[in-house]
Amino acid sequence: KERTLAMVKPDALSRLGDILETIHAANLIVIKAKMTTLTLSQASDFYMEHQSKPFFSNLVQFMSSGPVVAMELMGDEAIGAWRRLLGPTDSAMARQEAQASVRARFGTDGTQNAGHGSDSVASAAREVEFFFPSTAGH
Numbered sequence: 001k002e003r004t005l006a007m008v009k010p011d012a013l014s015r016l017g018d019i020l021e022t023i024h025a026a027n028l029i030v031i032k033a034k035m036t037t038l039t040l041s042q043a044s045d046f047y048m049e050h051q052s053k054p055f056f057s058n059l060v061q062f063m064s065s066g067p068v069v070a071m072e073l074m075g076d077e078a079i080g081a082w083r084r085l086l087g088p089t090d091s092a093m094a095r096q097e098a099q100a101s102v103r104a105r106f107g108t109d110g111t112q113n114a115g116h117g118s119d120s121v122a123s124a125a126r127e128v129e130f131f132f133p134s135t136a137g138h
């Protein structure tokens with residue numbers, strides 16, 4: 001079984017129930033969950049890899065504009081499975097696809113796109129630790 005970090009972004013918080021239903025239907029389980037409002041500084045840390053991008057400022061403003069729900073998901077190929085459920089980064093592109101993804105259903109545009117999913121085992125480990133820090137060592 002694989003683990004990943006899923007986040008419901010501020011624009012889709014009111015659709016949390018629908019998103020949980022999608023997660024459940026895909027045989028992924030929620031093993032940790034937290035609702036929190038990120039500070040600008042926390043949002044900047046989370047998206048550190050994008051700090052030189054032109055959309056960075058909009059992104060971190062948006063991500064700290066209201067509560068998010070972070071979840072650690074577990075399941076077979078959880079990383080890829082959750083990213084497939086999310087769909088393309090740009091919500092408008094997502095709506096062009098035949099399959100109705102989370103971003104197609106609940107996203108707004110290229111930045112306000114309903115959800116986040118880790119893109120690798122390494123980023124999943126970092127992002128799970130970001131939201132659910134382990135106190136002790138191994």
Ligand code: ATP
Nearest residue numbers: 050055059088089110111112113115116117118119
């Ligand atoms: P995420 O990492 O949030 O699951 P992703 O991996 O599909 O999405 P990234 O390229 O990692 O997309 O970008 C992180 C986030 O930055 C996106 O989810 C989106 O909110 C925002 N973003 C990415 N590309 C653009 C863009 N071209 N214009 C505006 N915002 C963008």
